[in-house]
Amino acid sequence: REEIEDLLAKVKDKDYAIYKLKKETKTLRTIMKGYVVTIDSINTLNVGLRKENLEVKQTLNKERDRSKELQKNNENLSSKVAIASRLDVSGVSAFGVNVKRDMTGKETDRSRRTDKIRVCFSLNENKVAIAEKKNLYLRILAPDGKILTAGETENFKFEFNGLKGYYSDKEIVDYANEKVDVCLDWAKPSEDYEILPGKYMLFIYAEDYEMANISLTLK
Template sequence: MDSMNDINVGNKSRNKSLIIIVILLAALALLTWLYLSTRSRLGSLLEEKEKQRVELQHELDSLITEHNNIKLEYGTFSDSLVAKDSIIQANALEIRKLLDTQYEFYKVKKKLDRLRSISQGYLKQIDSLYTVNQELKAENEQIRSSYQMEQQKSSSLLKDKEALTEKVTMAAVLRAYKITASGVRGSGDKERITDKAKRVEKIKVCFTLGENPLLSAGAKDIYVRIARPDKIILARGRGDDYSFSYKGEILQYTMRETVNYQNQAMDICTYWINRSAKENLPEGVYVVSVYAEDFEIGQTSFELK
């Protein structure tokens, strides 16, 4: 009887142990399932957060790249907005730190929105500066073009004035017309023209001073210069008393006549006398030039045989 009781007690004890083991196993299974489920959800959350971080990082990079491209595009205009650029760069650095060290994506998102707003304001300001600069360039170009046109007009007027002055200057010059020159012999009523070199006693030069109301009236020195075929100038002497100034040079003259010019045409004849009876003039072409008031006013030639 006692043996049967011991057996029953033993069976009950084993049953309790089995029940406890089953309960523990069930609890362990439940805990394991809960652990795996939580780990899976945590992994999904971490994966989702990493995805958000990458997206925010990409958005920040795109925003900064666009900002830097704007700076490059506008060149020196960006220098005038250095302070605003510094604010943008500082905000970008702060967001990068948050993305690298924290997962406060709401705060990151908010800062990104603010940074985008600052960047848009930067773009508007720099675009406005560029537009103003282009308008100023266009205005300056118009002013420069107008200035050049005025300069051209002034230059044209100056050239016209210079041309007119030159014309007036040239017009206010004595002119000698109907210039004739020839060898002669005899005098008075017995004067005869000859082209024989050995018979020439004088060289006669006649011309007409033209009418010119632009000149000042009064005494005018007229110089006649005769060059022989060998280029020697016929002259009474070689000193200063037989020379005159022409264009800064000192020239010898053959004859000099001082006339009282009253702006009217006047006829003049003057003679060079061959005082060396023993020396015949050389054969060939003689060139006669007439000068007055630093101008050569006429020229002719004749030939002796």
């Protein structure tokens, strides 16, 4: 009888163990289902985040392209305004000047009689340009290839076309967007200075860009 009772007790213990295992298994299944739901939610969230991230990247790319296009348009507009605001000239003439004792001048085409080389022109109206004082320069290339200078120090140099060189004369004009007549002169530095016969090239600049050029031949 004791053996039977022992066996019954063991059976009860096993039944309880089985019950406990089943209960734990059920609990684990419930937990696993929760994990699966959580994982599904995370996956769904990740898909949404990836989609949102892609949309953000696409928006950023569009904004970058738009910004580049606007920058390009602004640069083109600035370039057009800069070109439109450049001054230009008309009625350009060049000649030699013989200075008399009474300091009056007479036009000449003879090199030995020339005391000055003069260029005259009209600075045209330009409503786009900034109304301000403008630096105008004359640069004369002599027949021997040398520049006729106003002086030989750095103070007589200016920047043009990305270079730096001597000018022959400089005039500051108070430009008010209206047409104005201007003359620039180069005077020989001394009485015994020899002005060569031949072809001279005269270049007219406003600030750092060339407005016009003209040739002059002295006999």
